[in-house]
Amino acid sequence: MDDLGNLQETWVYLSASPLFHLTLTLLAFQAASWLFEKGGHNPLLNPVLGAVVLVVAVLVVTGTDYATYFEGAQFVHFLLGPATVSLAVPLYRQWRLVRRSALAITVSLLCGSLTAILTALGVAWLAGGSAEVLASLAPKSVTAPVAMAIAEELGGVPSLTAVLVIVTGILGAMIGPMVLNIAGVRDWSARGLAIGTASHGIGTARALQVNETAGAFAGLAMGLNALATALLLPILWGLLF
Amino acid sequence: MLGHLTLIFVCQLVGELVAGALALPVPGPVLGMVLLFVILMLRGAVPEGLGQAAGGLQKAMSLLFVPAGTGVMLHFRLLGEAALPLGLGLLVSTVATIAVTGLFMAWLSRGKADG
Numbered sequence: 508m509d510d511l512g513n514l515q516e517t518w519v520y521l522s523a524s525p526l527f528h529l530t531l532t533l534l535a536f537q538a539a540s541w542l543f544e545k546g547g548h549n550p551l552l553n554p555v556l557g558a559v560v561l562v563v564a565v566l567v568v569t570g571t572d573y574a575t576y577f578e579g580a581q582f583v584h585f586l587l588g589p590a591t592v593s594l595a596v597p598l599y600r601q602w603r604l605v606r607r608s609a610l611a612i613t614v615s616l617l618c619g620s621l622t623a624i625l626t627a628l629g630v631a632w633l634a635g636g637s638a639e640v641l642a643s644l645a646p647k648s649v650t651a652p653v654a655m656a657i658a659e660e661l662g663g664v665p666s667l668t669a670v671l672v673i674v675t676g677i678l679g680a681m682i683g684p685m686v687l688n689i690a691g692v693r694d695w696s697a698r699g700l701a702i703g704t705a706s707h708g709i710g711t712a713r714a715l716q717v718n719e720t721a722g723a724f725a726g727l728a729m730g731l732n733a734l735a736t737a738l739l740l741p742i743l744w745g746l747l748f
Numbered sequence: 749m750l751g752h753l754t755l756i757f758v759c760q761l762v763g764e765l766v767a768g769a770l771a772l773p774v775p776g777p778v779l780g781m782v783l784l785f786v787i788l789m790l791r792g793a794v795p796e797g798l799g800q801a802a803g804g805l806q807k808a809m810s811l812l813f814v815p816a817g818t819g820v821m822l823h824f825r826l827l828g829e830a831a832l833p834l835g836l837g838l839l840v841s842t843v844a845t846i847a848v849t850g851l852f853m854a855w856l857s858r859g860k861a862d863g
Contacts, residue, residue: 536811555810559817566821573822580815586805587812589753591777592760593802595784596794611856619849627841636833644837648845651816652775666822671838673817678842686843692850696857701850705842712809722806728849730778737773 528579535561550681555709591708594726597715601723604696612700616728619704620735623648624743638748643667645744646736647675650707653733661744672707679706680713695720703728752798759784
């Protein structure tokens with residue numbers, strides 16, 4: 508009986524520890540990845556989406572708040588920085604191709620960046636979004652830390668922006684290939700640039716799994732769009748509102 | 749490989765320092781990426797260990813977004829109230845951005861894609 512009591516006590520202690528929530532994050536991602544493989548890479552089974560759904564379900568059922576969860580999950584979250592830095596490697600390997608298309612990249616990226624901002628603002632405004640909602644949504648195509656800083660500057664809710672950024676990333680990874688197929692865009696550099704501009708790191712992660720050229724262009728687009736949006740959006744916001 | 753992982757961290761640290769000190773609108777890790785890229789250009793090749801470290805990080809990249817995505821539980825109410833503008837805005841904008849960027853790039857780089 509004592510052993511059972513000890514086990515329960517230990518479990519109560521461990522279930523609130525960083526190790527538990529770190530392990531939960533990894534297990535949920537493994538499970539979601541397994542489902543994605545089993546489902547023949549069906550975009551609806553996107554592993555980031557699946558893992559988030561699983562983790563949220565466990566937290567809601569066990570009545571755990573997000574702050575407690577994040578104490579463990581922050582170790583995984585932290586690696587986003589180094590992973591972004593490491594994108595210099597595929598970029599270097601594809602540099603000849605990138606340099607040859609420098610003008611095309613610049614023009615396409617600026618058009619894409621403007622489209623991302625203006626369509627998000629326009630559609631959400633027409634659908635009755637408040638100023639706070641618009642400001643939180645506008646930088647959604649940009650990597651999370653930059654998007655959050657921009658949202659704050661415009662009067663949005665930064666932590667809501669972080670979620671919208673992740674949803675945009677998942678959405679782009681899910682429907683991007685289909686949109687590009689319908690549009691008849693076949694070459695890997697254009698496909699990667701499009702995915703990286705629209706859906707930052709999550710799109711880049713997906714592009715890297717499919718093709719190294721696409722991955723390099725996606726990583727480049729992610730960095731450039733962060734810069735373009737940080738410069739363009741506050742100016743456009745000032746003109747529109 | 750540990751040395752190369754250290755190099756990646758040093759690049760990020762320098763990136764964060766520069767971005768913070770100059771109040772640049774670019775995140776530290778993106779500047780770190782530029783710095784590592786410059787180092788690779790100067791060196792003229794990717795050391796094997798760096799390739800492995802970078803490859804490992806990139807294979808795990810999708811996983812790294814799960815903690816931030818889980819933050820959705822903080823905003824269930826607001827997301828419910830603004831479901832229509834947020835949902836439509838995200839969907840239309842993402843489709844349009846991918847189509848516009850992809851079509852421009854394919855059109856402007858016609859004939860240069862191969863070789």
